[in-house]
Amino acid sequence: MKPVRTVARALLAAVFVRGGLDAYKNPDRYLDGAQAVTDRWGPTLNSVGLPTDPRSLARATGVVQMVGGVLLGTNTAVGPAALALAGTLVPSTLAGRDVWSPEPGDTTGRPILDRPELLKNLGLLGGLLLAAVDTEGKPGVAWRTGHLAEHAQDTVKRAAHTTAKETKRAAHLTAKEAKRAADDARRAARTATREAKFAVKSTPVAGVLTR
Structure with missing residues (x-):
């Protein structure tokens, strides 16, 4: 004092x-x-x-x-x-x-x-x-009250920013995973198509060999 x-x-x-x-x-x-x-x-x-x-x-x-x-x-x-x-x-x-x-x-x-x-x-x-x-x-009571209110507002803003960032990241990952799944599906479809064509071409040869 x-x-x-x-x-x-x-x-x-x-x-x-x-x-x-x-x-x-x-x-x-x-x-x-x-x-x-x-x-x-x-x-x-x-x-x-x-x-x-x-x-x-x-x-x-x-x-x-x-x-x-x-x-x-x-x-x-x-x-x-x-x-x-x-x-x-x-x-x-x-x-x-x-x-x-x-x-x-x-x-x-x-x-x-x-x-x-x-x-x-x-x-x-x-x-x-x-x-x-x-x-x-x-610090007086009024100052401490105002400081706590400002701290609470900052905490809410940070939480909202973090939530928005995580949501955007999750949406980006979901879109990326969906694209990867679509690519895998297209590759699987192309592979199945090639195998089907190969099977069709191989059928007459198999029939000749069995006579």
Whole structure:
């Protein structure tokens, strides 16, 4: 593994390990964001077995971020860890009041994408998605699938070419054998004709000799 990849994953993981630890130890600091998530997706969280209490959700999110950050930072199960961390960002980004609601005293009417918190979450999400699909220089699933498909097509083409060649060869041999049989038949017919003529010529002589 290249050192750049290791350092990049460690830096990305550090954000989540630190944030997850803080959310687990001080869940009250994250109650506003957790409350927004439970208010909007409470039934969905309950259906998948996640806590709907804001404090419990904040602490559970902290645990996931700590564990996922450690796995990502140590290059262990990078894909699943990155996806799990991304999963903790999406609800808070979509439902977070500090992201979508106007900031206190902000009368500039600045666009949503100027909000630092939103841009930070989107940047982290992009980094996690890159980590999730990173194959570390090895062929990815899509490439391997395409390569196998091309190999199968080449195999079919070679088999078809070989079959056509063998069929043509068999047809050529059959025609050659048929010609040889016809030649043999003609030779046999000529031989039989000569023998018949010889027999006819020899018949009077045989009759004279027997008198």
